[in-house]
Amino acid sequence: MPLWPNGEEQRELENIIIRGARTAATLEQIIQLEIGDWRKSDKRKWMEIGERYYRNKPDILERQRTAIGASGAKEIVGNLANNKLTNPFTRKLVDQKVGYLLGKR
Secondary structure (H helix, E strand, C coil): CCCCCCCHHHHHHHHHHHHHHHHCCCHHHHHHHHHHHHHHCHHHHHHHHHHHHHCCCCHHHHCCCEEECCCCCEEECCCCCCCCCCCCHHHHHHHHHHHHHHCCC
8 A cells, every 4th residue: 555645546635635725714714713712702701700800890889689579579679778898809919919920039
């Protein structure tokens, strides 16, 4: 059995390569696909959550006080205090870590 195809097999391989090259995506299409995949990824979602916490906008700010109403369903209660305390502790931790990793000795 020869190592290299000859004749008909060689032409078939060349045709496969040529057809593949014609249907290949352009660089712009590849970049668009990669960006789209990254935008939908869980990693990006976690990055956005981390950035929100770094900017001192945690999830607790979106919380509503609720109680079970007369209908038996949860209802937002307007007459109760809805105090929300936040602190920039996440920012402090991140800044400390960056300083430690990138600081000069």
